[in-house]
Structure formats: C-alpha cells, structure tokens
Amino acid sequence: MADTNRAVEKLQGKFEASILEVKQDRGDWIVTVRKEDIIAILAFLKQECKFDMLTDVTAIDYLGKAADRFMMVYQLTSVLFKDRLRVKAPVAEAECVIASATQVYSSANWLEREVFDLFGIRFDKHPDLRRILMTPDWVGHPLRKDYPLQGPGREPYKGRLS
C-alpha cells in the first residue's frame, strides 16, 4: 500500500487546523475533521481532488465510548482517478447537528434523511429533512445504541423457552 495519498496531502496543506486525525486502515484512507469545516472540505475534495461522487453517508453511535457520541461518515469515490477516501466528523449529542452535504453533492439528500431518521442527527440547510424509512409519526431513532432491539416498551427476547 502507498504511504501517501494524493488527496490527503492536499487536504493537510489547506485545512491543517481542522484535521483531527489521518490514518490508513487495511488500505482505506480515513480523514477525521472538525464538523464545522465539513462543507468546505467536501467542496474542496470535489473541486480540487475530483472526488465527484459521494458514495455513502452514514453515522456511527459511540455511546459511552467516545467524548462525542456520533461520528458522521462520508465515503467519497473519484470516477476519474478510480480511488476512494473516507471523511469522518464527530458530532456531540448536546449539539446534534451538522451542515448538510446537499450543498455539495445531491446524493446526500436521501442519505442524510436516513441518518436523521435512524440516528436523530439534524442537518442544517437540508432541503427536505423528513423521516424516510420509518413512518412520519415514529418516536425514537432505531439505530442508536440505547434503542432496544425489540423496539420500545417490549420485553427483551430471552431465547426460545421450549
């Protein structure tokens, strides 16, 4: 595996103050950034580094494991250079909001609606922030770690009794 990445070097030059961590895990490059600068960084990666496709947006709930509860995850793909980059940004539970990537990539629209639906993270300036998989009147966010697997108000499954 290469020791350097074309985009990571450029990012480090331009956004040194906002990068929290750069690492390589099993060949994947991962850059963790401050959430305040996420739009500037995504726009820079799209324009200057030709990551023209936002492949995926999701979140991870690190309940009780990290200072900031949620981690936003953006998978970027470059059709031109045929490579990938993962950008992550921590989001605290107290201020559970991040700027919407729809300003940069249209594909973020439904993906962010899904994160909002299942994790309860709000997206600032999102054009249409509604639930998408669960019903509109659903209470709670199922992919949070403190949401019970059986759903709220039900006895947990104890295995087969017979």
Place this chain on the structure above:
Amino acid sequence: MANNEIMTINMGPQHPSTHGVLRMVIELDGETILKIDPDVGYLHRGVEKLSEHRTYHQTLPLTDRLDYLAPMSNNLGYMLAVEKLLDIDVPERAQTIRIIMTELTRLQSHLVWLACHALDIGAMTVFIYAFREREAIMETYELISGARMTSNFFRAGGLSQDVPAEFEKKVRDFMAEMPGFIDTYEGLLTGNPIWRKRTIGNGVISAEDATDIGITGPALRGSGVNFDLRRDIPYAGYENYTFEVPVGTECDTFDRYKVRLIEMRESCKIVTQAMDRLKPGPVLSDEPQVCYPPKDSVYNSIEGLIHHFKIASEGYAVPEGEVYMGIEAPKGELGFYLVSDGSSKPYRMRVRPPSFINLQAIEKMAKGAMLADLVAIIGTLDIVLGEIDR
C-alpha cells in the same frame, strides 16, 4: 374542471409496476408530471440494527434478503468486507466459483429486470422467455446451495461446500445456449417500433447529474460514464478476466437497455473464462479461527465437533478496525461498511444499497414526463425494494 387545476394522485404501494412496495405521490397537470415524491420504507426490517446483535456469520443470511434478486452478489460483498477486516485469503477454486456464481447472478438479475421492464411497457413474450432462462440459473443455485433464492453459500475464507460434479456440465450447457437467448430478446425488442417509441428519449439524465446524484451500475454507464468497479477498483480476482464495459451515449432508457444487454453477453464471457480456469482444490482457506471444520471431522471426531460448536455459538473475533468494501452488484455499487470493536459481532454494519441511491434520480428523470412514461422510468432504474428499505 378548470384547465389549470393540479391533481395529486397516489401510486402504490400495491401496484404491479412499482416492482415491490414503492409508493409515490405524484402531482399532475393533465398527464404531465410536475412533482414526484417517492415514499419508501414499507419493507424495512432493520437489517443494520439486527446485525449488531448477531455474529458475523449469523449476519450472512440477512444479506441474502437485501437484493433478493441477486443474493450471491450480496453474500460476496459482505464476505469480502469481513475478509478484508480479518485479512484472510481465499483459495483459488473458491474465488473462481464465486466469480461464476456472481456473474450468473448478474444474468439472473438482468433477466428479471428485462422481463418486468418489457412487461410494464407491454411486451409480454419477453417476460415468459426471460423467466425460462432465469429458471436454469435458479436450478444452479439449488444444485450448489440447496436454496433457489436465499443461497447463504459463501463463507469467510471461501465457500460453505464444494460444488457437486454436475455443476460444470450444467453451467457449460447453459452458457452454450445463453447468447442465442439474448439474440432472441434483442430480436423481439431492439427493432420493435413500440419499444423504441416508449424508450428512446425517455428518462434522460446527463452524466454530470448522474454522478452528482450518485447513480451507479448500468444506469450510470447508460449515461456515458465509463466506470465499472470490477475493472476500476477490482476485487475478488476480477483483474484476471477480460471483458468490455459498455457505455451509452443518449442517456435514455433505450441506452440503458442496450448497456444491460451487452453486460449480459459480457457476463457470459466471464463465466466461460472462469469455467476454463476451474481446477480441483480446496474451497475454504486453512484458518481454523474463522472457518468451519470439514463435515467429516464434525461427525466423526470430538475435536471437530467442539471446533464447529465454538464457531457456531461464539463466532470468531474480528480485529478492531473499519473497512468499506464496494462491489459491482447487478444494480450498481453495493457497499458494506463494517466497524469492528474486536468482538465477534459487528459494532456497526452499514449497507450502501445501490437501488436506494439510484431511486433518488426519479425526481429529476420523471419531471415533465407523461404519467405512462413513469412506469418505464421505474423499470429502467431497476430497483428492488428489499434493498431500498433493508
């Protein structure tokens, strides 16, 4: 009724041409679509949540049920992600069988697409023919895995078992016939004036818009973007096979139809190449921490039985880390993003479903089209709701 009145109608979730339980709220001016709001989630089973409470091995059968028209592609994507996390290799014979099966899966998925797409636009004969060929692939599924759809056949490190002796003849016989069948479909559709009128100029989306919306797979290539993960970010040994990647020029439904038909021919070529490389050998790597022992040892020795029991009950611990693995599934880029905390259950499993993101494009593609053309647009996007709703 005043002639400037706008009508809102509901289509689905129970509707024959929505390919499952897709509901759409459509604003119409006469027959012209002004706005369309797809409503998904009717088939949400919480696969991502469920997987956090199951071992890596127990999560595998859940992946069959995502894109239920292409189960082995889902198995492959998930298993490759787990193998990347574990950093283990797969024996050559298992690699080759995986490629044969995923390409047959691509054929099968495209056959269902062609059948339903043609049926939606009014060409009934193609439906019957395509399902006849699909049946041969389903039989191959049944032959090797025992199930016609929920195959659950791949394992971390290889396959659950070797293929039976009849497999080779069955696939070769089918491959000898399949190109002729594709000629039949083309004969029925490509020059057909009704087909051409319904598809040419329908659902146009430019290459820039398609990339921006995140469309992948044949729908992206139909818009002229030459990008195929099998060739561009290869996985599972695809770099050793030669095949063409078709691209369209007109960005419409007819071009996407042509791209998928050429892809079917290319899949036949890949299967034939793989059949020529199929050599006897092991189908599961020698990683006792991860792989099940051979059945013979489970039934006849206490060590084998304990080994089997340990993996079945506790699962295998996966080193800490996170990986993203995207594969070229029949419908587009199927991605699995796995986060491991070092235990035997995924801390987070994210499925990047191609249909979900491709379906976003419908708002752009259907705007200004006639209501009847919407059916062709849903067909050409080739969605499957099991994967959209998860």
